[in-house]
Amino acid sequence: MGKRYWWLKLQEDFFRQVEIKKLRKIAGGDTYTVIYLKMMLLSLKNEGHIAYDCPESEFIENLALDIDEDEENVSVTVAFLRKHNLLVESEFESDVSLPKAAEAIGSETAVAERVRKHREKMKALQCNTTVTDMKQLGNVDIDIDIEKDNNNNNNNNSTTVVNYKNAGVVVDVVSKPFEFWNKNMGLMTEYISEKIQDMIADYGEVVVLEAMQRSLEQGKRTLAYVEGCCKNIHSGADKPKKEELLF
Template sequence: MTLKNKRYFWIQLTQDFFKSKEMKLLRKIAGGDTHTIIYLKMMLISLEDGGRIYYDGLADNLAEELSLVIDENTEDIKITLIFLESKGLLTKKSDRDYFLEQVPEMVGSETASARRVRKFRENKLALQCNNDETKRNGDIDKEIDIDKEIDIDKDKNPIEVIVEEYQSRIAPLDGNQLEVLKEFITLDGMEAKVVQKAIGLAADNGKRNFSYIKAILTNWKNDGVLTIAAVDERERAYKESKISKRTSNKKSNVPDWSQPNYVNTTSEETKEELERRKKELLDRLETGES
């Protein structure tokens, strides 16, 4: 699916990336710096697919095909591929599908509109720091454009909103994953907002993977929770049940041995006999009889 709002991707290398044992070993082999650059270029071309690299079969092997894309020597690429596979940094999913294991945790992205908004705010902040300068007409025009952009976003297709939500909060979304999410809406009759809710719950709980989101949606579908109202009601009922459970678990201050629910079942005849014996004992105590 082609999205009107273009998305930009980038790699966020950790501070100790080049200090890792794998990178130190890669740089120590002959032509290590070249192989490191090849690895970084491979990461860049895999960003939009979440770390996947596909061999289309246009060349004799993956190395030759990659050389056409990243403009590096085929033999150097072959050595890099062998090293990455041996260290578990590159895994082969099939004859045509490869995966760079480090990419998902390093990928960053934003939509074109978000990029423009961010840059506009940065420029606006820089202008505000200089109180001697008045706002230029160009800045006013930019602000008007941003407002129009925000208004346009309100009318976006629900599927586009889901894609943007997933890619901004979880990771790049591939075609197969998108089709699964769409089926919850088109085949199961689930509201698009319910899918967005599941994505948000996963992100808030630090579960940034597709399987977790799919499990949430499957559970809701099986329970007939297909609308956002039903999801909210489910959350409300769950919270109330937790409060009720905590209340019921509170122990009473009345000891068990006190028998607060005791009922006297002694017959009238027995009571009269007990009362007669009680009177006799009292009379003996008064007369001093033993």
């Protein structure tokens, strides 16, 4: 399993909510508020639930140890939360839930984080990778064809294919690795899509496209082979031959 990250998103009016105002007005209320926040953080990886593997009578004691707070203060906080329905008994034994925490929890995998950051970076740069690569080719003949589904006139179903001609070598490059895979490598599944996103985040679209092209030329239509090519190209260990076109 890959790494997963969790976070707690407090609403802007958290400290203006009636329950929190009442909690803070109690003597020692700021301490109780901190305890409540610690409990919310403790419930992050369990979708707003706090499980305790002990008798109910020892719940407060164990909770105080978990969040490193005074047992009496934890007891006062839990009583207040129960009274205001901020802590409720779960239908499962040895489990309580924090409804407000469940609403504020977010998470994503490390792979999703890398893909999201990559997309944000590409959007910020407003960079069209295919156009940039074409500009860098120099004296190369370029043909651009628009392939349309004959059964559908919707422009959204068209695919741009760029033919690069150099020393008798013709390379067809579709605008995205996903389209290239569908066109040349095989059936796109959810697993394959996630792996391609992961490779794009690590190496960039240009390297992934070239890796797929090399894999296709070698008759190796597998993710493992494509990823191996990505690593070699990225590290510089697998440089293109003079007659090959780097795109």
